[in-house]
Amino acid sequence: MTSTNDHELAVWLAEQSGAELLKVREGGLEGKALKDAGDQASQAVLARLLAEHRPQDAVLSEEAADDRARTRARRVWIIDPLDGTREFSEPPRDDWAVHVALWEDGDLVAGAVAQPSLGETFSTATPATVGARAEGPMRIAVSRSRPPEFVNALAERVGAQLVPMGSAGVKVMSVVRDVADVYVHAGGQYEWDSAAPVVVARAAGLHTSRADGAVLEYNRENPWLPDLLVCRPEFAAQVASFVRDEVDL
Numbered sequence: 001m002t003s004t005n006d007h008e009l010a011v012w013l014a015e016q017s018g019a020e021l022l023k024v025r026e027g028g029l030e031g032k033a034l035k036d037a038g039d040q041a042s043q044a045v046l047a048r049l050l051a052e053h054r055p056q057d058a059v060l061s062e063e064a065a066d067d068r069a070r071t072r073a074r075r076v077w078i079i080d081p082l083d084g085t086r087e088f089s090e091p092p093r094d095d096w097a098v099h100v101a102l103w104e105d106g107d108l109v110a111g112a113v114a115q116p117s118l119g120e121t122f123s124t125a126t127p128a129t130v131g132a133r134a135e136g137p138m139r140i141a142v143s144r145s146r147p148p149e150f151v152n153a154l155a156e157r158v159g160a161q162l163v164p165m166g167s168a169g170v171k172v173m174s175v176v177r178d179v180a181d182v183y184v185h186a187g188g189q190y191e192w193d194s195a196a197p198v199v200v201a202r203a204a205g206l207h208t209s210r211a212d213g214a215v216l217e218y219n220r221e222n223p224w225l226p227d228l229l230v231c232r233p234e235f236a237a238q239v240a241s242f243v244r245d246e247v248d249l
């Protein structure tokens, strides 16, 4: 790839890694061996290509030692080489993703979320348009393995259906794709789980915040960022006020 802007680079990186992950998945491994092979292969692709194409930039990755010098850097790539590792190891599930985000001077500025099994990449290079929502009750995307404790009470309060699926990126993109209206999470996550999905969702005009409505901050010394709300803007106040009133975050 020749020189390119950060938005296009994010897409290309996520798709290069996605192609590698599809190959790994065809390789006959299972269970933990497949998870580990996927994490390592995708990390290797992203680390190599970032070093080649953006040698000056810092990187925060789920799969690499955290060099805290990044907290003094102007530009930091925040990457999750394989989000939804569990689902990746359960073929033919398609709810896993590659996350590539760029943080610059205080906020997220570019990103891509590839869903290789769907052959789709969502990005800030070509922001998605979120159309009119499908008719019917509110749909809340939640973790299939670790849903927040309060989601059943929230669903009952607002008359919503729960839509369980793997991967934070896939759940955020489900709101972009009008498969869900809201993704709310609490109880644990790191910056790499939400950075790329959040910048892509913002570019599509969606609401993004902490679960209680507070501002999301990235490239902090401690990358623990345990809760998240991404939704159609019209649902943000209702969900965030439920979380503020009813949940100990």
Ligand SMILES: Nc1ncnc2c1ncn2[C@@H]1O[C@H](COP(=O)(O)O)[C@@H](OP(=O)(O)O)[C@H]1O
Binding pocket: 062, 080, 082, 083, 084, 085, 086, 142, 143, 144, 145, 146, 165, 166, 167, 168, 169, 186, 187, 188, 189, 190, 193
């Ligand atoms: N309680 C928790 N603590 C730490 N990480 C969590 C978590 N709940 C979810 N996550 C992370 O968020 C991502 C999406 O999870 P889920 O599919 O359950 O919604 C996963 O990333 P990885 O697959 O990259 O590890 C998972 O590890």
Ligand SMILES: [Mg+2]
Binding pocket: 062, 080, 082, 083, 084, 168, 192, 193
């Ligand atoms: Mg992750």
